[in-house]
Amino acid sequence: YIKKTIECIDVIRNMPAWKGNVIKYTWRAGLKKDAAMEDIDKEIEDLEKAIFYIKDEIERIKNDKERV
Numbered sequence: 001y002i003k004k005t006i007e008c009i010d011v012i013r014n015m016p017a018w019k020g021n022v023i024k025y026t027w028r029a030g031l032k033k034d035a036a037m038e039d040i041d042k043e044i045e046d047l048e049k050a051i052f053y054i055k056d057e058i059e060r061i062k063n064d065k066e067r068v
Helices: 008-012 017-028 039-067
Strands: none
Touching: 008 017, 017 039
């Protein structure tokens, strides 16, 4: 039995940047440490970054729709 670890970069490599960032930040939320922050604050920060990229893409789509 061989256990293979899937790396985030392998999943997001060929995605549009916004989708890759959403996956990256949700993937690492609660896992990545920052010596200057409490673990829960770092997790919240990562989740807020994921939300930012989703909201930013929604706004881009809305703006493109209005230009048509």
